[in-house]
Amino acid sequence: xxxxxxxxxxxxxxxxxxxxxxxxxxxxxxxxxxxxxxxxxxxxxxxxxxxxxxxxxxxxxxxxxxxxxxxxxxxxxxxxxxxxxxxxxxxxxxxxxxxxxxxxxxxxxxxxxxxxxxxxxxxxxxxxxxxxxxxxxxxxxxxxxxxxxxxxxxxxxxxxxxxxxxxxxxxxxxxxxxxxxxxxxxxxxxxxxxxxxxxxxxxxxxxxxxxxxxxxxxxxxxxxxxxxxxxxxxxxxxxxxxxxxxxxxxxxxxxxxxxxxxxxxxxxxxxxxxxxxxxxxxxxxxxxxxxxxxxxxxxxxxxxxxxxxxxxxxxxxxxxxxxxxxxxxxxxxxxxxxxxxxxxxxxxxxxxxxxxxxxxxxxxxxxxxxxxxxxxxxxxxxxxxxxxxxxxxxxxxxxxxxx
Amino acid sequence: xxxxxxxxxxxxxxxxxxxxxxxxxxxxxxxxxxxxxxxxxxxxxxxxxxxxxxxxxxxxxxxxxxxxxxxxxxxxxxxxxxxxxxxxxxxxxxxxxxxxxxxxxxxxxxxxxxxxxxxxxxxxxxxxxxxxxxxxxxxxxxxxxxxxxxxxxxxxxxxxxxxxxxxxxxxxxxxxxxxxxxxxxxxxxxxxxxxxxxxxxxxxxxxxxxxxxxxxxxxxxxxxxxxxxxxxxxxxx
Numbered sequence: 001x002x003x004x005x006x007x008x009x010x011x012x013x014x015x016x017x018x019x020x021x022x023x024x025x026x027x028x029x030x031x032x033x034x035x036x037x038x039x040x041x042x043x044x045x046x047x048x049x050x051x052x053x054x055x056x057x058x059x060x061x062x063x064x065x066x067x068x069x070x071x072x073x074x075x076x077x078x079x080x081x082x083x084x085x086x087x088x089x090x091x092x093x094x095x096x097x098x099x100x101x102x103x104x105x106x107x108x109x110x111x112x113x114x115x116x117x118x119x120x121x122x123x124x125x126x127x128x129x130x131x132x133x134x135x136x137x138x139x140x141x142x143x144x145x146x147x148x149x150x151x152x153x154x155x156x157x158x159x160x161x162x163x164x165x166x167x168x169x170x171x172x173x174x175x176x177x178x179x180x181x182x183x184x185x186x187x188x189x190x191x192x193x194x195x196x197x198x199x200x201x202x203x204x205x206x207x208x209x210x211x212x213x214x215x216x217x218x219x220x221x222x223x224x225x226x227x228x229x230x231x232x233x234x235x236x237x238x239x240x241x242x243x244x245x246x247x248x249x250x251x252x253x254x255x256x257x258x259x260x261x262x263x264x265x266x267x268x269x270x271x272x273x274x275x276x277x278x279x280x281x282x283x284x285x286x287x288x289x290x291x292x293x294x295x296x297x298x299x300x301x302x303x304x305x306x307x308x309x310x311x312x313x314x315x316x317x318x319x320x321x322x323x324x325x326x327x328x329x330x331x332x333x334x335x336x337x338x339x340x341x342x343x344x345x346x347x348x349x350x351x352x353x354x355x356x357x358x359x360x361x362x363x364x365x366x367x368x369x370x371x372x373x374x375x376x377x378x379x380x381x382x383x384x385x386x387x388x389x390x391x392x393x394x395x396x397x398x399x400x401x402x403x
Numbered sequence: 404x405x406x407x408x409x410x411x412x413x414x415x416x417x418x419x420x421x422x423x424x425x426x427x428x429x430x431x432x433x434x435x436x437x438x439x440x441x442x443x444x445x446x447x448x449x450x451x452x453x454x455x456x457x458x459x460x461x462x463x464x465x466x467x468x469x470x471x472x473x474x475x476x477x478x479x480x481x482x483x484x485x486x487x488x489x490x491x492x493x494x495x496x497x498x499x500x501x502x503x504x505x506x507x508x509x510x511x512x513x514x515x516x517x518x519x520x521x522x523x524x525x526x527x528x529x530x531x532x533x534x535x536x537x538x539x540x541x542x543x544x545x546x547x548x549x550x551x552x553x554x555x556x557x558x559x560x561x562x563x564x565x566x567x568x569x570x571x572x573x574x575x576x577x578x579x580x581x582x583x584x585x586x587x588x589x590x591x592x593x594x595x596x597x598x599x600x601x602x603x604x605x606x607x608x609x610x611x612x613x614x615x616x617x618x619x620x621x622x623x624x625x626x627x628x629x630x631x632x633x634x635x636x637x638x639x640x
Binding site for chain 1: 493494496497500501503504505507508583585589590593594595596597598599600601602603604605606607609610611614615618
C-alpha cells in the first residue's frame with residue numbers, strides 16, 4: 001500500500017487518542033469496526049456521470065466511449081481503461097503529484113483487476129467488427145475531497161458509472177457500422193457480468209494491550225494511525241475477485257479469512273444503495289425525457305394540424321348553422337370532417353392549408369382566441385351597418401365595467 | 404473445447420496439482436554488491452543485488468529507506484508482450500512498489516538510521532511467478548548482505564481452475580486458462596502474511612484454501628533459502 005500523502009497534520013495527541021480508543025473497541029465517529037460511512041450517490045446529466053460521497057470523501061466518475069481499431073495481438077478485444085486523478089481540491093499536495101505516481105498506479109491497477117481481470121466487464125463483448133472496430137471505454141475517476149478510504153470510493157464510483165452508462169446503439173452490416181445517436185435509438189447498457197465491490201480494511205498494529213484489529217472504511221486520521229491496508233473485492237455472488245494486501249504489518253491467515261467474511265456481508269449494503277440511487281435516477285430521467293418529448297412535439301407542431309382542423313371545423317359548423325340550408329355551390333363550405341375522402345384534397349389546396357401554427361398568429365385562431373364574445377365575431381363578419389350597434393355595445397360594455 | 408488442466412491427477416508437466424517445483428538458488432553472484440542472489444524458478448530467472456546500507460545525506464531519517472529498482476531485460480519475454488523496451492510498464496512499477504513495501508516492513512529499519520538500502524532486480528526471463536521469484540531473490544540477497552530482518556520472506560503462487568482445482572506454482576499456460584491467480588508473501592517463521600494478491604473470481608472457500616496452501620509452500624521455501632545460505636557460508640569458509 002503506497003500511502004497517499006496528505007497535507008493535513010494530525011497531532012501526536014490525536015493519533016495516540018485514536019489508537020487508544022481503537023484498542024478499547026471505539027472509533028471516533030462511533031462506528032463499529034465493520035461499519036461504513038454514509039454512502040451518497042448523485043448523477044450528472046449524461047449517462048455514466050456520477051458523484052459519490054463516502055462520508056466526506058468525494059469522488060466523481062465519468063465514462064466516455066468511442067470506436068477504435070483493436071490491437072493486432074487481440075483483434076476481438078475492446079478496451080477498458082481507467083484514469084485516476086487526484087484533484088488539488090482534495091488536498092494541495094496532489095497538485096505536485098505526477099501522472100505516473102505510484103499511488104495512482106496502484107489504484108489504477110486495482111481498478112483494472114477488479115473490473116477487467118475478474119471479467120466484470122468482458123472486453124470481448126466490446127467487439128464490433130473483429131480486427132477492425134471495437135469499443136474503447138474509458139472511465140475517468142477524479143478525487144475531489146479526501147477524508148480517507150479513497151480506494152473504496154474510487155471503486156464504488158467506477159462501478160456506479162459503469163452500471164449507469166449507456167453506450168450508443170450500433171448496427172453492423174458486414175464491416176460497416178452505423179452508430180446511432182441518442183435521438184435515433186435508445187442507447188444500451190454495457191454488458192456487466194457481475195457486480196464487484198471493494199472493501200478496504202486498515203490494519204491496526206498489535207500492541208501490548210490488544211491484538212491487531214482490522215477496521216473497514218478508515219477515515220484519514222484512522223489511516224494515518226494504521227500500519228497497513230487490506231483490500232478485498234467481493235461480488236454479489238459472494239465470489240472473491242481481488243485480494244490485495246501490499247506491505248504494511250503482516251497479518252495472520254485467520255485475519256484474512258475474517259476480513260473476507262466481513263467484506264462479503266458489506267457487498268449487499270453497498271450494491272443495494274447504488275441500485276436504489278440508479279433506479280431513482282432512471283425515474284427522473286424518464287420524466288425528463290417525456291417532458292422533452294412533449295416540448296419537441298409542440299415545437300414541431302405535431303398535433304397542431306389536428307387542433308387547427310378542429311377549430312376550422314367548429315367555425316364552419318357555426319357558419320353553416322347560421323347560414324341556413326346547405327350551400328351546394330362549392331365544396332369549400334362543406335364541413336371538414338376527418339373521414340371525408342375529399343378532405344385530403346381540400347387540405348392540400350393552398351387556401352385550406354393551415355399556416356405553421358404559431359400561437360395566436362393564424363387569422364382564424366386569432367378570431368376565436370383574442371375576442372372573448374363570439375356573438376361579436378359574427379357581427380363583425382356580416383354587416384357594416386351594425387357597426388353603430390357595436391359602438392353602442394362597446395359603450396354598454398364600458399358602462400358595465402365602470403359599475 | 405481444450406483439454407482440462409489436470410488429467411488423472413497430473414498436470415501437463417507431470418506434477419501433481421499441489422506439487423511445487425522448488426526453485427534453484429545461488430548467492431554471491433555479483434562481486435561489487437554487498438549481497439546478491441540468483442533465483443531460477445519454473446519459468447522465471449531473476450537476479451537481485453543489494454547495495455547498502457548507504458548513507459543518505461539529504462534526507463536523514465530515523466529508520467532506513469528501502470528502494471527498489473525493478474528492471475526487466477529486453478530479451479526476458481516475447482516481443483509482442485513488451486510495449487516499450489526502456490519504459491517500465493505500470494505492472495512492473497506496481498511490482499516494484501509492492502516489493503518496496505514488503506521489504507520496507509521485513510527489514511529491521513530502525514537498526515539502520517539515516518541510511519538507504521537499494522535492491523536492484525534484473526529479470527532475465529519473465530514467467531508468471533516473477534513476483535514470487537523476486538521476493539525469494541531479495542530475501543537471499545539481503546541475508547547475503549547481512550542485513551537484519553524480521554524473518555525470511557518467501558512467496559508462492561497458486562491458480563484456481565474452472566473445475567475447482569488449486570494448482571500450486573502454475574505455468575503461464577495454466578494461469579492463462581485459470582479462473583483466478585493468487586500470490587502470497589509470508590513470514591514463515593512468524594506464521595503471518597505480508598502480502599496477498601488475487602486477480603480473477605473465486606469463492607471465498609477456494610481463496611482460503613489457496614492462501615493456506617501458499618503459506619505451507621512458503622514454509623517449505625524457507626528451508627530452501629536456509630539451505631542455500633548455509634551451503635554458501637560453508638563454501639566460503
